[in-house]
Amino acid sequence: MADGGSRSGKRRWPKRVALSLLALVVLLAAYGTGLYFWAGSRLRTTDAFAAYEGRPERGKGTDWLLVGSDSRSSLTPEQRKKLHVGNDQGLNTDTIMVLHYGDSGPYLVSIPRDSYVSIPGHGKGKINSAYAIGGATLLTRTVEQATGLRIDHYAEVNFLGFVDVVDALGGVSICVPEGGLHDEKSGADFDGGCQHMDGVEALRYVRARYSDPEGDLGRVKRQRQLVSAVAEKAVSVPVLLPPWKLIPFLSASLDALTVDTDTGVGALTRMGLQMEGLSSGSGATTTVPVASEPEIAGVGDVVVWDQVKAGRLFEALRDDTPIPTSGAN
Incomplete structure (x- = not known):
């Protein structure tokens, strides 16, 4: 039995x-x-696209316009003090990037915010002023006409969002180049070497430019570095599996994020995976090739693109072929 x-x-x-x-x-x-x-x-959405005569045709692959707004309206006085920023409520774009992926890539291309381009209906000016003048719609049109790329998706993270997203991840690891970075205006005070940064420290790091010999071009490299660090940690097992880690991170990200009306969670997930691929060594990151950085009366210091090299870069993105500056940082 x-x-x-x-x-x-x-x-x-x-x-x-x-x-x-x-x-x-x-x-x-x-x-x-x-x-x-x-x-x-x-998800919060905005009308980021509008039909207009002469809009570029769709290329191969997918193109995102990624924007970091430097609006300070939601910052507390204490956070403003920590970040060394004033009470300016103006709307400009501190970060402008194009993410492309398809059969080739992914590629993350930084557009210097001082790029001197034609702003539809407003003459020539710095590209970041397009956002201040006409919001996301004018910025996307300005980028499309300057690059010849048709943008498929738009995603914007606000100023405070950088802080909250990084903090929700428990901070990120950033490797500061030899010599360190010390910038009184941004509050950045970092020695060289890899180190853990919380949200405020990470934002100080990417905002610094006055003590950087490369100026705005150096800053865009650090912006891509932070984006890659966030993407890498966001898809790590310690963040994805425990609900008490994943949900606060998602909540902070969604609070910080605004997308175009046709972008949903599925598209955002695909974009996030491509960004993680970049942090893992796939594809390449680069900056729009620059010819000069003159000072223009009434405008200030600007960045003028190398039209020949920039044209080759944008053509490769449209055709979804390897970009000519692959491997550039």
């Missing part, structure tokens, strides 16, 4: 395991589905 009961228990064991696994799969599916719809309900 005992031997028969033992055999019966052994026969039931695989069934119990199968049922347990099935229950786990159902729970995970429900958890994932719930997160998907929860995130979708939290």
Whole structure:
């Protein structure tokens, strides 16, 4: 009798395991589905695109315009003090990048905010002023006409968002070049070497430019460095698996994020995976080739693109072929 009961228990064991696994799969599916719809309900959108005569045709692959707004309206007085910023409520873009992916890539291309380009209906000026004049719609049109690329998606992170997203991740690891970075105006005070930074420290690091011999061009490199560090940690197992880590990170990201009306959670997820690929060594990052950095009366110091090299870069992105500056940082 005992031997028969033992055999019966052994026969039931695989069934119990199968049922347990099935229950786990159902729970995970429900958890994932719930997160998907929860995130979708939290997405903030804006009308980032408008039809206009002469808009570039769609190229191959997918192109995102990634923008970091330097609006300080949501910063507390204490945060302004920590970040060494004033009470300016103006709307400019501190970060402008194009992310491309398709059969080639991914490629992340920084557009210096002082790039001197034609702003539709407003003559020539610094590209970041397009946002201040006409918001996301004018900025996307300005970028499209300057690059010849048709932008598929738009994503904007506000100034405070950089701080909250990094803090929700528990900070990120940033490797500061030899010689360090010390900038009184941004509050950056870092020795060379890899180090852990919280949100305020990371933002100080990427905002510095006055003590950087490369000026704005050096800053865009640090911006890409931070974006890659955030993407790498965001898809790590310690963040993705525990709900008490994932949900606060998603909440902070969604609070900081604004996307175009046609962008949903699925597109954002695909974009995030491409960004993680960049941090893992896939594709390349670069800056629009620069010819000169003159001072123009009434405008100030500007960045003038090398039209020949920039043209080759944008042509490669349109055709979804390897960019000529692959491997540049």
